[in-house]
Amino acid sequence: MTGMLKEDSLKGKTIIVTGGGTGLGRSMGKYFLELGANLVIASRKIEVLEKTAQELEKETGGKVLPIACDIRKYNEIENVIDKAENKFGKIDGVLNNAAGNFISPTERLSNRAFDIVIDIVLKGTYNFTLAAGKNWINKKQSGTFLNIVTTYAWTGSGYVVPSACAKAGILAMTRSLASEWAKYNIRSNAIAPGPFPTDGAWKRLFPGEVAKKIDPLQRIPLKRFGEHQELANLAAYLMSDYSAYVNGEVVTIDGGEWLHGAGEFNGLEAVTPEMWDALEEMRSKK
Ligand code: HXC
Ligand code: NAP
Secondary structure: OOOOOOOOOOOOOEEEEEOOOOHHHHHHHHHHHHOOOEEEEEEOOHHHHHHHHHHHHHHHOOOEEEEEOOOOOHHHHHHHHHHHHHHHOOOOEEEEOOOOOOOOOHHHOOHHHHHHHHHHHHHHHHHHHHHHHHHHHHOOOOEEEEEEOOOHHHHOOOOOHHHHHHHHHHHHHHHHHHHHOHHHOEEEEEEEEOOOOOHHHHHHHOOHHHHHHOOHHHHOOOOOOOOHHHHHHHHHHHHOHHHOOOOOOEEEEOOOHHHHHHOOOHHHHHOOHHHHHHHHHHHHHO
């Protein structure tokens, strides 16, 4: 549960984290600062970003630039890139982390509700990727994209269908650009986290009575949630030059959750040792 990389592993790098004012974005950004990076955090609520920036600067001694930006709006992203370059000189990495999500039977969604999630998650991520990628290519600079998806990006999932569609799109973009933009020294990778408690996710995905009906812990073979530092370690590695040869990868960090759900007989963990004894006895009598 402690930091994994060597001191100064990200020294001199400037990294933009979308949605960096809260939750997992904040935790990953904090570790980037501890490793010597300059941090730019961008999302809609400037008051949240400013508070986080102050806290993180105090906690780490690093430099944080908070910038209001709705990632659905391309011109606001261009503004983030301009301001980040004016303050820190150049940008080295973009962590596409911002998202919106909620649970609902799909037939209850309005088309606007579908749009709202797709626009934040998929359009917001491709907007940022396009703006930052063009900027790096025009300036002949290398760069690293790291995109936060989820494990249902490839399995799909009911009740979060707009999010599943959007995350699947991000995964396809990650792999596509890993190939296409490698010639510009731009790497693209993704992380697929399982459940890591955050206020933003928990209040929307496990609200009130729902949390009593589904216990996400039961789905995880390791029987615990992820620790933010565990995710931050992986993100820092994929942002750092230590992963210079990793390109187009999606790394799952979910305690084995999605495979546990997929494996035909994994439910047999419900069979007690006594039942196995009885089964063995029946077998040996044959
Ligand atoms: C059904 C809903 C809804 C809900 C909103 N809508 N919430 N429909 N169920 N729970 C509908 C509204 O009725 C409206 O449609 C449309 O969506 C837009 O709603 P607004 O409230 O106007 O949108 P807005 O204020 O912009 O809010 C966006 C948001 C919100 C996505 C709905 O939750 C948000 O800002 N989220 C950002 C942070 C976040 O979601 N974090 C969690 C990420 S967790 P109509 O037709 O009525 O106008 C995550 C984890 C994945 O991704 C994996 C975990 C294991
Ligand atoms: P969170 O704290 O709610 O983070 C979401 C962030 O996105 C917020 O900071 C929000 O800031 C920002 N955002 C939303 N709409 C935006 C927009 N239009 N423009 C710019 N920023 C916007 O939730 P989290 O749990 O940390 O999630 C972070 C990432 O991890 C997401 O990609 C999520 O899908 C992924 N993930 C989380 C889990 C988990 O268990 N927590 C599991 C798998 C994947 P503003 O409101 O200020 O805009």
